Amino acid sequence: MDKETIIKKLIQEGYTTDFTxxxxxxxxxxxxxxxxLKSFSVDMExxxxxxxxxxxxxxxxxxxxGLKGYNLY
Known part of the structure; x- marks a missing residue:
């Protein structure tokens, strides 16, 4: 999958905040x-x-x- 497809999938699953x-x-x-960072759990990569x-x-x-989001690295 490419980056855009992954991000769309995550947003559909409720990971809507774009973190840096x-x-x-x-x-x-x-x-x-x-x-x-320690306030967050990694749900998937x-x-x-x-x-x-x-x-x-x-x-x-x-x-x-009460946040779900994603970050690129």
Whole structure:
């Protein structure tokens, strides 16, 4: 699967927040909010290749914040 297909699938499953990994935090550009990484659980990881480089998308959730989202790395 390509990146766009994976993201669409995750959104359909409720992982709607697009996070950026920043040191030991997850950052949401839309709300300009930073969350401690340890507040989230990794629910699944999926790999894809982009421009010949292997990358992964991680689906994460936090009961503490009531959020489900994803980040690329």
């Amino acid at each position: 990994l920043d040191k030991d935090c997850l950052y949401c550009e839309e709300t300009r909010t930073t969350y401690m 999926m790999g894809f290749t982009e421009d010949g480089i292997n990358k992964k998308i991680r689906a994460v959730s936090s009961e503490e914040f």
